[in-house]
Amino acid sequence: MKKILPLLLVMILWMSCDKIKSIRDADEKEVIEKEIVPENIIEEKKVVKETHEIVIPDVPLGFLVTYEGKYAAREKLFENEDFASRLKSLDRFNYEALLKNYNTETPVSIVDNVVHMSGCRQHDCPASAYDFFIDLDNDNINIFHFRSNMLRVYQEKGFIELPPAFAKEMEIKKSNAGIGNTETTESKYEL
Structure with a gap:
């Protein structure tokens, strides 16, 4: 039992380090993606979608x-x-x-x-x-x-x-x- 407990602690620490690293990698990836796509482009696309109106021709149908x-x-x-x-x-x-x-x-x-x-x-x-x-x-x-x-x-x-x-x-x-x-x-x- 004394040998299993330290082994179990080492495995838990190793798994938690991997989890922290993957979270940090995901955060870094998210920051990089945000830096590549400027916010003003996203805003322009939103404006285009919001201002798209249907123009109804002045004809019977x-x-x-x-x-x-x-x-x-x-x-x-x-x-x-x-x-x-x-x-x-x-x-x-x-x-x-x-x-x-x-x-x-x-x-x-x-x-x-x-x-x-x-x-x-x-x-x-x-x-x-x-x-x-x-x-x-x-x-x-x-x-x-x-x-x-x-x-x-x-x-x-x-x-x-x-x-x-x-x-x-x-x-x-x-x-x-x-x-x-x-x-x-x-x-x-x-x-």
Whole structure:
């Protein structure tokens, strides 16, 4: 027992010295990191984040910019009277089917003042999927409605010229859905 007690004391002292050293090393590392990153840069970043305001364009559907990064159905966009009335007035567009089938969705994105959002029937995107494009500059709505390997485009005032990223995405979706493919009727559409 007399031999174990001194050995135990030596081990406790050795472990506590390592603990103190690691705390001191961590404190030194923290000081070095603070010295490398000047505080005024951090303050400037905070100012930029705090002053970022959404500028709503003075156009009929300009309010849509407030939905960027959000989910249209979750935010009840389709219940907005102005937007809903525009959708309901599209020739041959079934607004009620949209409400029923738009329950899995992507967030709203905006490129070059063209708003894009997409949604589909939960667990069955190939059967009924929608891609919306709203040109804020020209006050125009286009809806691409995929049903299996068929595509119907609803347009309010003609086709919208899509920004390259959106155009590429639509070409991929058309290809996945088998649009224009006469060899199969199977759609692999995905949001």
